Amino acid sequence: MFEKFTEKAIDIVKSAQIYAIENNQEKIYPEHLLLALLDDNSSIIVKTFSVYKIEISEIKEEIKKLLKQKSTDKVVEFVSFSESSKEIFLRTLDIAKILGNVYIKPEHLFLAIWDYPKLELTEILKQKGLDMDKIKTMLYNVLSANKHKKVKHPESIEKRRRVDRSESIFSLIESSDSSKIFDRAIAKLSTSNYEILGTEQIMQSILEDENSELVKILKNFGVTAQTFADKLKEISSRKAEFEDKQIIFTPNALKTIINAIDIVREEGNASILPEHIILGILKSKKGIAYNILKELNVNEFLLEEKIMQPIERQVNETLYIMRLAKQEARRIGNNTVGSELILLGIVLEANSIAASVLRDLGVIVKDAREVIEELIGVNEDYTASEITFSQRAKLILEDAWNIAKSQNKTRTTADDLLIAICNQPDSVAMKALSRLGADALEIRQGIKNRIEQYTI
Numbered sequence: 001m002f003e004k005f006t007e008k009a010i011d012i013v014k015s016a017q018i019y020a021i022e023n024n025q026e027k028i029y030p031e032h033l034l035l036a037l038l039d040d041n042s043s044i045i046v047k048t049f050s051v052y053k054i055e056i057s058e059i060k061e062e063i064k065k066l067l068k069q070k071s072t073d074k075v076v077e078f079v080s081f082s083e084s085s086k087e088i089f090l091r092t093l094d095i096a097k098i099l100g101n102v103y104i105k106p107e108h109l110f111l112a113i114w115d116y117p118k119l120e121l122t123e124i125l126k127q128k129g130l131d132m133d134k135i136k137t138m139l140y141n142v143l144s145a146n147k148h149k150k151v152k153h154p155e156s157i158e159k160r161r162r163v164d165r166s167e168s169i170f171s172l173i174e175s176s177d178s179s180k181i182f183d184r185a186i187a188k189l190s191t192s193n194y195e196i197l198g199t200e201q202i203m204q205s206i207l208e209d210e211n212s213e214l215v216k217i218l219k220n221f222g223v224t225a226q227t228f229a230d231k232l233k234e235i236s237s238r239k240a241e242f243e244d245k246q247i248i249f250t251p252n253a254l255k256t257i258i259n260a261i262d263i264v265r266e267e268g269n270a271s272i273l274p275e276h277i278i279l280g281i282l283k284s285k286k287g288i289a290y291n292i293l294k295e296l297n298v299n300e301f302l303l304e305e306k307i308m309q310p311i312e313r314q315v316n317e318t319l320y321i322m323r324l325a326k327q328e329a330r331r332i333g334n335n336t337v338g339s340e341l342i343l344l345g346i347v348l349e350a351n352s353i354a355a356s357v358l359r360d361l362g363v364i365v366k367d368a369r370e371v372i373e374e375l376i377g378v379n380e381d382y383t384a385s386e387i388t389f390s391q392r393a394k395l396i397l398e399d400a401w402n403i404a405k406s407q408n409k410t411r412t413t414a415d416d417l418l419i420a421i422c423n424q425p426d427s428v429a430m431k432a433l434s435r436l437g438a439d440a441l442e443i444r445q446g447i448k449n450r451i452e453q454y455t456i
Helices: 007-022 030-037 043-049 056-067 083-099 106-114 123-129 132-145 166-174 179-188 197-207 213-220 225-233 251-267 274-284 286-297 300-312 317-331 337-351 355-360 363-375 392-404 414-422 428-433 440-455
Strands: none
Touching: 007 030, 007 106, 030 056, 030 083, 030 106, 043 056, 043 132, 056 225, 083 106, 083 132, 083 317, 106 132, 179 197, 197 213, 197 225, 197 251, 197 274, 213 274, 213 300, 225 286, 251 274, 251 317, 251 392, 274 286, 274 300, 286 300, 317 337, 317 414, 337 355, 337 363, 337 392, 337 414, 337 428, 355 414, 355 440, 363 428, 392 414, 414 428, 414 440, 428 440
16 A cells, blocks of 8 residues: 555654553554655645644644543554554545545545544534635645656756767776676677677576576576577578667677666676676567567566675675665656656765765755755656666766776776766756865865875
């Protein structure tokens, strides 16, 4: 049920739970939810109460009086939802459906509470002059107006850079943990009638390493060197590998490698692993290797999850920051991670050199969130589709990776990301930092000073 609740609505439920525990009540009642709703002084609900000159503190006291009779003498450590609260949660879904809203907000909760016929507080508020019909109409109008609201990310309109990435790709392959994979794949060309490396040779080369954990994972999905080779024999044409032009890689093999590089940079690693190549194949959804995986009935989503599990268990600063950035994108209802959310991810991570420098300059989470929301807006209804990176964000990840490589690091760090952000003066992130009173020169000097302190 709660998967459709926004972060603010979830916070209301959590606060209601705390109210119940603090008052030794074993269940969460609608009154607890209302107490939590009235805690947010900036909400439309509280502001509406103010219009009617109703003191919030007085209402809270009235609610607490009603709840006293539901208290117990024993210490409460765990609470469950009352039947009345469950009915209210179901009612929020009905209200959202009627209004065409995808997600449940605090306003939906408030409307559902006041639609609940057994709530004693309703009569008390009516006596204080609260016109619930007018309030309901206003909230319905607000929620209906937001139904089609969709804010476009300012960096999403930037054009993709048209540059030749082949030189950086080849240098990365030569220095990567997958260099042996490509050596074996190229060797296979001499035994075939082809001169251009395709996804099928790359996949065959990966499957030859029988002792790797990745090959064991693939085997569990029915993908072995033999099953792949058998399927490959059935293919008489390489049409699936080509689109517009031919280079040393087939176009779809090149897309696979570029996808793998993007994944590597999002994780903060400086080297491509065979796992990244498989993830690149799954992401491209094209080419002979991908077609064979489909013919072998591989559940690509489950395979991706199995491959990602050991990667995500690694303690990795950049990977954690990217995860936080994506969470923030979902929180504000945006499917795009721009430069500003990478910046916010750094601030939220809190333990890195970069986060310390920003903290010294007065950049804190609350202020950063407010400024960023002003710059890019908030979408009322979030569509649960894949989170993507803006072109500016991808450029920052690429620049951070180059900075890390130039210093012979095995992984990119938060300070590499922050310096890369500073290298993009026109980015939303730098506009946010400017509003927060921090500039690129101060940040670069701060990072330099911190690194020198740690290396002395």
